Amino acid sequence: xxxxxxxxxxxxxxxxxxxxxxxxxxxxxxxxxxxxxxxxxxxxxxxxxxxxxxxxxxxxxxxxxxxxxxxxxxxxxxxxxxxxxxxxxxxxxxxxxxxxxxxxxxxxxxxxxxxxxxxx
Amino acid sequence: xxxxxxxxxxxxxxxxxxxxxxxxxxxxxxxxxxxxxxxxxxxxxxxxxxxxxxxxxxxxxxxxxxxxxxxxxxxxxxxxxxxxxxxxxxxxxxxxxxxxxxxxxxxxxxxxxxxxxxxxxxxxxxxxxxxxxxxxxxxxxxxxxxxxxxxxxxxxxxxxxxxxxxxxxxxxxxxxxxxxxxxxxxxxxxxxxxxxxxxxxxxxxxxxxxxxxxxxxxxxxxxxxxxxxxxxxxxxxxxxxxxxxxxxxxxxxxxxxxxxxxxxxxxxxxxxxxxxxxxxxxxxxxxxxxxxxxxxxxxxxxx
Numbered sequence: 259x260x261x262x263x264x265x266x267x268x269x270x271x272x273x274x275x276x277x278x279x280x281x282x283x284x285x286x287x288x289x290x291x292x293x294x295x296x297x298x299x300x301x302x303x304x305x306x307x308x309x310x311x312x313x314x315x316x317x318x319x320x321x322x323x324x325x326x327x328x329x330x331x332x333x334x335x336x337x338x339x340x341x342x343x344x345x346x347x348x349x350x351x352x353x354x355x356x357x358x359x360x361x362x363x364x365x366x367x368x369x370x371x372x373x374x375x376x377x378x
Numbered sequence: 379x380x381x382x383x384x385x386x387x388x389x390x391x392x393x394x395x396x397x398x399x400x401x402x403x404x405x406x407x408x409x410x411x412x413x414x415x416x417x418x419x420x421x422x423x424x425x426x427x428x429x430x431x432x433x434x435x436x437x438x439x440x441x442x443x444x445x446x447x448x449x450x451x452x453x454x455x456x457x458x459x460x461x462x463x464x465x466x467x468x469x470x471x472x473x474x475x476x477x478x479x480x481x482x483x484x485x486x487x488x489x490x491x492x493x494x495x496x497x498x499x500x501x502x503x504x505x506x507x508x509x510x511x512x513x514x515x516x517x518x519x520x521x522x523x524x525x526x527x528x529x530x531x532x533x534x535x536x537x538x539x540x541x542x543x544x545x546x547x548x549x550x551x552x553x554x555x556x557x558x559x560x561x562x563x564x565x566x567x568x569x570x571x572x573x574x575x576x577x578x579x580x581x582x583x584x585x586x587x588x589x590x591x592x593x594x595x596x597x598x599x600x601x602x603x604x605x606x607x608x609x610x611x612x613x614x615x616x617x618x619x620x621x622x623x624x625x626x627x628x629x630x631x632x633x634x635x636x637x638x639x640x641x642x643x644x645x646x647x648x649x650x651x652x653x654x655x656x657x658x659x660x661x662x663x664x665x666x667x668x669x670x671x672x673x674x675x676x677x678x679x680x681x
Contacts, residue, residue: 307495311653320653326611327572327657341489342464348490355657356572362540362656365492377494377539378654 281337281347281366284373289331289353295321305369306376330354334364347373404616407592407681408604423500425507433523438504445504447531449523456523458530462500465491467543469530469670476550476671482534482543492539498627505531506630513632513679525674529635532626533669538655538662549671556638558623559675562589565616568623568645570661580613584645589636591629591681592619596648610650617648625669634678637668 279287284303291299297317304312312320332352340346349364365377427436433450446461458469466485471478484491493501508528512520537543549555558566569583597604599616609615621629623641643665646658 308654315652323651323653323657326650338490340491341484341487342491348492356660358660360656360659362659363492363542365494365539377492378656 279373281349281373282334284366285334285349285351285364285375286331288375289329289334289351292321292324293329293331295325297321303374304376305374306365306367308375308377327355328357332359337366340365343367346376404599407590407618408597423503423507425504425511427511427524429521434521434527438507440500440503443500445500447504447527449521449527449530451523456526458523458527460501460504460531460534461485462504463497465493465497467530467534469526471526471530471547471670473526473671476548476667478547478549478670480543480545480547480666491543493534493537493543494539498535498537501531501535502627505535505626509630509632528630528632529625529669532630533666536625536627536662536669538659540654540656541659541662545666547667547670549667551672555668555672557672557675558588558636558638558641559673559678561623562634562636562675562678563681564588566623566641568617568641570642570646570649570658572657581611582649583613584609584615584617584649586622586641586645587616587618588623588641589634589675589678590618590622594620594629596620596622608648608650608652612649615649617645620648622648625665625672632679633674633676635668635672636675636678637665637672639664639668 288300288303291303300312300317300320301309330353332354334349334351336350337347340348345368347366349366351362351364353360353362362378364375366373367376423438423440425436425438427434430448430450432452433448433456435448437447438445443463447459449456449458451457454474455470455472458471460467464485465482467482469478469480482491482493483489505528508524508531512524512528515524551557564587565585566588567578567583568586569577571577572582595606596617597606597619598609600609621634622644623636624634624644625637625640626635639661643658643661646661647655651657
């Protein structure tokens with residue numbers, strides 16, 4: 259059918275604006291990269307203020323911080339919009355660090371069509 | 379008991395080490411010109427406020443940003459509200475019972491939000507402005523709510539992005555918080571725990587000069603001289619300046635609230651942990667009741 263390829267192209271063009279990876283998965287990917295000491299992946303999964311700090315202090319510093327606290331990622335859930343910024347999501351993160359269970363809120367923002375962890 | 383014995387032994391070793399580290403006395407503040415240091419209590423922005431029934435209200439303008447605030451007491455509890463950058467921060471505090479409720483949300487829709495680095499910039503300036511006015515009020519013309527407003531502004535300016543804005547606060551002196559007013563301008567241990575180093579381990583413990591201002595910068599005694607270069611988990615470093623031990627990110631005008639928990643929080647944030655604030659969230663959480671209820675220490679408004 260002649261119209262099908264056009265419909266298909268329109269569909270893919272529209273769906274490109276939605277990141278393929280959810281904010282929760284993007285957060286999990288960042289923590290996985292951090293735990294693995296994978297600086298390339300850390301760079302690709304971080305953005306905003308967090309990326310600036312990593313750039314200033316160095317990836318090794320971020321990795322060392324995580325190791326010195328015995329970081330174990332548990333889960334990232336409950337992504338919800340920041341009521342002040344439609345481009346940002348707040349994600350509930352459960353981790354183990356310093357031998358304790360902890361819960362923090364990660365800030366995730368959309369950059370170039372992908373969710374990235376912007377603040378911890 | 380065991381931990382106090384370890385602390386005493388550590389103090390002995392620290393004294394020996396400091397004696398061997400050089401001829402300069404660590405209790406002497408660094409000379410000017412060693413490093414660029416600005417007074418963190420500098421006030422910028424324009425503050426206007428006026429009495430209202432039960433308290434005060436006003437606004438603070440910093441460049442193009444406006445903070446609107448109100449602190450009003452009804453039936454024994456003070457309701458503090460600060461609106462900044464589309465965010466509403468609230469605190470309902472019963473100072474007599476030492477119970478409080480804190481909250482923060484997007485003003486337009488009540489949705490969740492976080493305090494970002496950008497928010498902290500204007501909240502810090504707002505805090506400095508309010509504190510300067512309270513400190514200058516020698517004849518107590520401002521209503522008492524102004525002091526609580528200063529405390530809450532201090533708390534919110536120091537709140538990390540990773541911490542929730544909604545929580546209850548319960549205070550009890552010498553149980554949930556310990557005032558160290560009597561330790562002002564003395565060297566005291568401060569510590570934080572992490573995986574590699576427990577509380578009071580050498581590499582997670584510093585010796586801080588409680589309440590020292592020293593031009594609004596943190597100084598570290600390294601190899602016989604003072605440096606403003608951050609020391610990352612070094613053992614038993616003498617540290618001072620920027621109102622160490624004060625409940626607040628830096629110095630502001632007036633007397634300081636000095637507590638053990640705030641001393642420990644300062645030690646955590648000033649010794650590494652520069653990439654993610656979450657590593658010191660535990661220490662920050664322990665400070666919240668200190669910010670709110672611990673007594674202010676008279677005579678600590680200047681070095």
